[in-house]
Amino acid sequence: MNLELFIAQRIHFNKEEDRKVTPPAVRIAIIGIAFGLAVMILSVAIVIGFKKEVRNKVIGFGSHIQITNFDSNASYESTPIAVSDTLLNELRSFPGISHVEAFATKPGILKTENDFQGIVLKGIDSDYDWTFFRNNLKEGELFTIHPDKNSTDVIVSRYLANLLNLKVDDSFLTYFVQEDVRARKFHITGIYETGFLDYDKIFVIADIKQIRRLNGWDKDQVSGLELQINDYDKLDQIAEDLYFDMADKHDRNGNTFYTRSIKELNPMIFNWLDILDINVVVILVLMLAVAGFTMISGLLIIILERTNMIGILKALGQNNTSIRRIFLYVSFFLIGKGMLWGNIIGISLCLIQSYFHIITLDPSIYYLDAVPIDLSIFSLILLNIGTLCVAMLMMLGPSYLITKIEPARSIRFE
Structure with missing residues (x-):
């Protein structure tokens, strides 16, 4: 029999009515652990969810990696590259690449009877992956691109639809300012809403052949290629490998390919997301400190009230x-009970927010309409193990008080 564990169980589970100080102190210690762990679970779930949602929206509009003309400027009026079947096959077989699609962009002015708005027409081809816009489609349907037929169908954002009083099946004119001002009439088949207003304000998704005709491009000319990868964690390495692989290649017109990851295309957004990790670290440290010190107080009180017993044992x-x-076993029981309640409270709040979106956000500031939640089993296990280890390590210090207790004096202690 483990004598220490047996005595610890008797101390922890024995209900002693004559002890007036220990029960409140124990409850405060348990509450401190529960509160700290619940806040840590919420913090990690919210930050991971926020980073993932914002990141996925940026990637949804621009994919993981883009290959464009090295001479292209920062505007949406791009210099084209000619894409051969050989290049496409090489990219599709490149390690880590899961999908390759062509795109073209052209700025224009969307005009209705009563209003107008600057937009960017993003042309896509029949190889386009519609997953992102399918998940964010609010009204209507997506359009189909036929290889041998020009389509005037487009999807617009809810922001533009509300701003210009447009709805599904409406038509509108878009004017393109170039050497000769040109106009095109488009038909709305669907309305999407991502909550990412920086892009929702401007992007209208259309057939890439419309942009080729406006710019006088050949069938193989595009603004660039968008590449999706299998594992986001390997984005930097894949982008770097692809950059050097494409650096010495040229299209049939002698243009150099320029490879950039979505992080390089949107450095401010991704730097901002990285800074959020610092906030999580600060919260975790503070909550561990709160939980640890409440447990230290509780253990000291338990030791002082058991001074007589300690003297007898000595x-x-x-x-x-x-x-x-x-007394470390006693601490383990208390920490375990607090962690149990912390998990119940933290996971429950995460599930409530995830399903009911009780706490909302302003999309114009946060790019999301509600606080996102993303809590993996791995993160939950890691938080619990970390909390338990740190809390138990903090208990080692106050347990040294036992070595200062003298049997002769403590047995008489009341």
């Missing part, structure tokens, strides 16, 4: 290490 020959182990 008089019977129990050494300091064994007695310290008894």
Whole structure:
């Protein structure tokens, strides 16, 4: 039999009515652990969810990696590259690449009877992956691109639809300012809403052949290629490998290919997301400190109220290490109970927010309409193990108080 564990169980589970100080102190310690762990679970779930949602929206509009003309400027009026079947096959077989699609962009002015708005027409081809816009489609349907037929169908954002009083099946004119001002009439088949207003304000998705005709491009000319990868964690490495692989290649017109990851295309957004990790670290440290100090207070009170018992155990020959182990077991029971309640509270709040979106956000500031939640089993296990280890390590210090207790004096202690 483990004597220390047996005594610790008797101390923890025995209901003693004559002890007036221990129960409140124990409850405060348990509440401190529960509160700290619940806040940590919420913090990690919110930050991971926020980073993932914002990141996915940026990637939805621009994919993981883009290959464009090295001479292209920062505007949406791009210099084209000619894409051959050989290049496409090489990219599709490149390690880590899961999908390759062509795109073209052209700025214009969307005009209705009563209003107008600057937009960017993003042309896509029949190889386009519609997953992102399918998940964010609010009204109507997506359009189909036929290889041998020009389509005037487009999808617009809810922001533009509300701003210009447009709805599904409406038509509008878009004017393109170039050497000769040109106009095109488009038909709305669907309305999307991503909540990412920086892009929702401007992007209208159309057939890439419309932009080729406006610019006088050949069938193989595009603004660039968008590449999706299998594992986001390998984005930097894949982008770097692809950059050097494409650096010495040229299209049939002698243009150099320029490879950039979505992080390089949107450095401010991704730097801002990286800074959020610092906030999580600060919250975790503060919550661990709060939980740890409440547990230290609770353990000290338990030790002081058990001074008489400690003296008797020492008089019977129990050494300091064994007695310290008894109170560390007691601490483990208290921490475990607090962590149980912390998990219940934290996970429950995460599930409530995830399903009911009780806490909302302003999309114009946060790019999301509600606080996002993303809590993996791995993160939850890591938080629990970390909390338990840190809390138990903090208990080692106050347990040294036991070594200062003298049997002769403590047995008389009341």
